[in-house]
Amino acid sequence: xxRRLHAAIALVVVEICCGGAFAQGGHVLQGRVVxxxxxxxxxxxxxxxxxxxxxxxxxxTDLSGRFxxxxxKRGTYQLTAEGDGExxxxxxxxxxxxxxGNAPQVFTQNIQLRLKAGKKTLxxxxxxxxxxxxxxxxxxxxxxxxxxxxxxxxxPGNAIRHFREAIKLYPALYAAHLGLGDQQAKLQRNxxxxxxYKNAIELxxxxxxxxxxxxxxxxxxxxxxxxxxxxxxxxxxxxxxSISFLFLGIAEFQTGDVKGAEANLLHSYEIGxxxxxxxxxxxxxxxxGEIAKAxxxxxxxxRDNPQxxxxxxxxxxxxxxKKKLPH
Numbered sequence: 208x209x210r211r212l213h214a215a216i217a218l219v220v221v222e223i224c225c226g227g228a229f230a231q232g233g234h235v236l237q238g239r240v241v242x243x244x245x246x247x248x249x250x251x252x253x254x255x256x257x258x259x260x261x262x263x264x265x266x267x268t269d270l271s272g273r274f275x276x277x278x279x280k281r282g283t284y285q286l287t288a289e290g291d292g293e294x295x296x297x298x299x300x301x302x303x304x305x306x307x308g309n310a311p312q313v314f315t316q317n318i319q320l321r322l323k324a325g326k327k328t329l330x331x332x333x334x335x336x337x338x339x340x341x342x343x344x345x346x347x348x349x350x351x352x353x354x355x356x357x358x359x360x361x362x363p364g365n366a367i368r369h370f371r372e373a374i375k376l377y378p379a380l381y382a383a384h385l386g387l388g389d390q391q392a393k394l395q396r397n398x399x400x401x402x403x404y405k406n407a408i409e410l411x412x413x414x415x416x417x418x419x420x421x422x423x424x425x426x427x428x429x430x431x432x433x434x435x436x437x438x439x440x441x442x443x444x445x446x447x448x449s450i451s452f453l454f455l456g457i458a459e460f461q462t463g464d465v466k467g468a469e470a471n472l473l474h475s476y477e478i479g480x481x482x483x484x485x486x487x488x489x490x491x492x493x494x495x496g497e498i499a500k501a502x503x504x505x506x507x508x509x510r511d512n513p514q515x516x517x518x519x520x521x522x523x524x525x526x527x528x529k530k531k532l533p534h
Contacts (some may be wrong), residue, residue, distance in 0.1 A: 236286075236304060238318060240318045241320070243319065243322060251286050251363075252289060255286070272385065286316060286318055295322060298319070300318050351369070354383065357369060358386060370387040449484075452484070455471045487491075489505050502532075508521060
């Protein structure tokens with residue numbers, strides 16, 4: 208049976224899960240980190256969002272190089288993609304969130320990584336296998352690339368058609384199965400997404416991304432017990448995924464493993480400052496009667512995320528918690 212959040216915290220969780228990007232001024236800044244040849248990086252890249260010199264959020268790109276930041280106010284933001292110290296420079300670009308009116312809007316800013324001085328070509332291991340594999344028919348590769356383009360331009364229905372055509376032409380095209388699952392999940396076609404992620408896992412069981420996609424989708428379906436194994440497996444492969452730690456923590460919380468949930472939610476917040484991790488941690492401490500610790504967690508979140516449009520809901524939760532402190 209799923210656990211319930213305490214009243215002081217529940218409103219904030221609903222706001223972050225269901226309304227964060229749609230609150231007044233809650234704009235979205237998204238994009239992709241790409242290589243000099245416009246292909247996605249082979250490994251996740253850390254992207255930091257900064258406003259007026261203060262770090263607002265951090266995240267890691269997915270397999271397609273995508274990242275997204277929600278709940279933003281108007282202004283000019285700095286996006287920094289961290290270099291690997293060997294091949295790529297740390298690269299910074301600027302994005303203007305210049306919305307008109309109160310309706311939330313989506314802004315896109317990609318980041319093209321720059322080669323370090325002296326590096327003139329991309330090593331083989333940096334380019335995606337799908338770009339290099341000579342067994343992939345040209346027609347399948349083109350359909351896959353069309354699908355990626357549609358996905359980048361927020362046309363999931365078209366992307367799904369191209370990915371399916373690529374798979375039809377070359378069933379072993381792992382990236383197409385993964386891309387298909389991502390787009391199906393975006394349209395909340397969750398059962399189809401689960402099947403696509405499982406197909407991707409069969410093709411490449413050593414890749415973290417399909418396990419993450421599968422686990423996150425299962426959590427969204429409230430199949431918390433089923434979600435734990437794939438999320439834990441993803442962390443065996445990629446140990447710096449704040450999203451995996453977040454959703455594993457949520458699944459453990461909902462199935463009663465509060466100790467495990469606390470550890471994984473702490474990891475999630477340490478790596479990527481995931482807002483929902485902070486809220487669940489506060490709820491765990493509230494349920495234990497550690498009210499001061501719950502308040503401290505929420506206040507730390509406010510300090511770390513000064514531009515977050517959900518700050519008012521968090522402050523309201525803090526005030527409710529303060530009333531529970533012993534006098």
